[in-house]
Amino acid sequence: MSTDTAAAPVESTPTAPETKRARKHRKFSPWSVVAWIVALGFFFPVAWMVLTAFKQEGDAYTTPPKLFFTPTLDQFKAVLDSGIGTALLNSAFATAMSTILVLVLGVPAAFALSLRPVRKTKDALFFFISTKMLPIVAAIIPLYVIVNDIGLLDNIWALIILYTAMNVPIAVWMMRSFFLEVPGELLEAASMDGASLWTSVREVILPLVSPGIAATALICVIFSWNEFFFAVNLTAVQAQTIPVFLVGFITGEGLYWARLSAAATLAALPVILAGWVAQNKLVRGLSFGAIK
Amino acid sequence: MADIAYKGASCIYENADTLAVDTLDLDIEDGEFIVLVGPSGSGKSTALRMLAGLEDIDEGTIEIGGKDMVGVPSKDRDIAMVFQNYALYPNKTVGENMGFALKMRGVGVEERKKKVADAAKLLDLTDYLDRKPGKLSGGQRQRVAMGRAIVREPQVFCMDEPLSNLDAKLRVQTRTQIAALQRRLGTTTVYVTHDQVEAMTMGDRVAVLKNGKLQQFSAPTELYDRPTNAFVAGFIGSPAMNLMTMPIVSDGVRLGNSTLALERDQLSALHAAGLETVTVGVRPEQLELSTGDGGIEVIVDLVEELGSESYVHTHIAGDGTQLTARSLTRTPARLADTVSLHKRDGAVHLFHPETGERIGD
Secondary structure, three states: OOOOOOOOOOOOOOOHHHHHHHHHHHOOOHHHHHHHHHHHHHHHHHHHHHHHHOOOHHHHOOOOOOOOOOOOOHHHHHHHHOOHHHHHHHHHHHHHHHHHHHHHHHHHHHHHHHHOOOOOHHHHHHHHHHHHHOOHHHHHHHHHHHHHHOOOOOOHHHHHHHHHHHHHHHHHHHHHHHHHOOOHHHHHHHHHOOOOHHHHHHHHHHHHHHHHHHHHHHHHHHHHHHOOHHHHHHOOOOOOOHHHHHHHHHHHOOOOHHHHHHHHHHHHHHHHHHHHHHHHHHHOOOOOOOOO | OOOEEEEEEEEOOOOOOOOOEEEEEEEEOOOOEEEEEOOOOOOHHHHHHHHHOOOOOOEEEEEEOOEEOOOOOHHHOOEEEEOOOOOOOOOOOHHHHHHHHHHHHOOOHHHHHHHHHHHHHHOOOHHHOOOOHHHOOHHHHHHHHHHHHHHOOOOEEEEEOOOOOOOHHHHHHHHHHHHHHHHHHOOEEEEEEOOHHHHHHHOOEEEEEEOOEEEEEEOHHHHHHOOOEHHHHHHOOOOOOEEEEEEEEOOEEEEOOEEEEOOHHHHHHHHHHOOOEEEEEEOHHHEEEEOOOOOEEEEEEEEEEOOOOEEEEEEEOOOOOEEEEEEOOOOOOOOOOEEEEEEOOOOOEEEOOOOOEEOOO
């Protein structure tokens, strides 16, 4: 999701300094080559994975690796037949529910901690971030015992609760920075216009911070979707999520690279799509025309 | 439309030692245009915000239309405010910005549209009703902020330095428009500014504040002609009044090599107060350059030519005390010239050298 601006043309009518800048950009720069090489380097494994997903097993495992081949959808069919459906649904459900819960809990918290600070606000914020300092490995044993005792082992709700707890601190910190950018006078103006607190938030503040909410939601989606440690320890068959399924896929059918690539592509697709959708929201509407 | 009364109103910020607003007493009549003026930190914005309900009234009370406003939230006070930074809702169009308060009150769509259209016509905003604030110039945004206040037809307008962010020419233009608008609508208005020119030209009465305390509350001409203390004297008028503390001699005050004559009743007031020195206030237009004898000998530091008049900044030879004089001629003097200043007819202002209070009439 990167845009390389090294060779971006200047579209608006250039003023004198702008023309200079545009001319600088148009001139060939060796750094742009380096940038492209690095970008391709990062992108290459993903691209190769997607490419391999369309190959027959034979094509996938050749030395030297094949670049040209006849594409096929057989691998995807095989993956879909082998039960990825349940894992996808579980992941989707856990991600969606935990993200919704995070927003429902985190956005009001961030509002309180930014626009209505009190003396203990800094302490509360530090407490939030301190929960991320604990290594998960240290917590897994007590967590396992608790989840077992309340009967939520191999239940997707255990993951939902844990993902929510895991992401709320990040969401609060991210949303807080967006709320802090809202000019305090807007709330005062709304209050003078007769709006109650809830109405001001709904009509004035939320539209302004919606790019921030989109960004936060995207981060939560990514973290929940990719989360492996809780999922592998607290689920078995029914609540299995995608990362766990993929790992099982490897040990079970370790040498079938094409099929593995197909499974991985399917696993990554939802998050890439979410990122693509949220990207537009992030870019648009970040200008505040209200103040000066 | 309502009258406003500040009765011993005070406000103190958390963790602050001094009061931001110190027992302010103001009686504002219905329909008056009152200006609160003062330097930064004088408490004028805080006093306005106390009226609007955005700051707590820690002591005393504020009454609007006879009703006590302590504890009443802003949305129930029927006050419209124009902020320094306009505070327009960026995601709403101009029309929606102006109609927001009416929407909150539950006014129907048709009536809302009509009221917004009327206000837009008054402010020349009819062509911009569908634009968002981000696409407007500073002056246009300022008019939208005013329109948002007007549409509500409130009891009181509060304006917090609304012209500060405009360029000088636009500021002059807009200030006449605001004054005309207020006269037309007849709504009681409290206007805060640090610009004393705005205060003098717009207000029916002006309240000068310093460090949270009220210094003087009177009509602009009264402020100019009879300032109650040295601070008000030095604050109102541009360029500022010349203020200097000088020893008293038999028939006046010594200024450099000469004596500035005082009226008889001023002299008797000084004797009654038993003072040896006094702070004298002389406005630049009371001093004229001349070559005759008997004036105050000064050396020219700077001449500012404005086209219509010139200001000559000087200092008393040997003394260092600075004096500014106004001249209606071009090139009245050159740098480092020695000229003499004469006081034109008219009394000077006298203030107590320590308290700053006015002495005499």
